[in-house]
Amino acid sequence: MRTHVVLPGDLVAAIDHLVGKRGRSSFLKQAAWEEVKRQRLLRLLESPEPIWKVEDHPELGDGAGAWIEGMRAEDEKLDRQRNGR
Numbered sequence: 716m717r718t719h720v721v722l723p724g725d726l727v728a729a730i731d732h733l734v735g736k737r738g739r740s741s742f743l744k745q746a747a748w749e750e751v752k753r754q755r756l757l758r759l760l761e762s763p764e765p766i767w768k769v770e771d772h773p774e775l776g777d778g779a780g781a782w783i784e785g786m787r788a789e790d791e792k793l794d795r796q797r798n799g800r
Contacts, residue, residue: 720743727739734742759766769775775782 730739730742
């Protein structure tokens with residue numbers, strides 16, 4: 716889809732300096748997508764709904780500390796196996 720967007724001349728000049736006139740559309744498309752993602756994330760973070768649900772993470776049933784210790788122990792075990800110890 717084509718659209719018409721009005722930008723200040725100094726902004727267009729700065730974009731052109733970075734990517735050239737032929738890279739302008741691609742640059743603006745990428746910048747717009749990044750801003751859309753950022754705005755969506757901000758809305759998600761401002762939402763009163765919890766983002767993270769305990770029931771979705773049964774591996775943390777004994778607490779995050781226990782899970783981390785288990786992951787570290789598993790890493791150490793793999794390291795020992797790789798090193799022949």
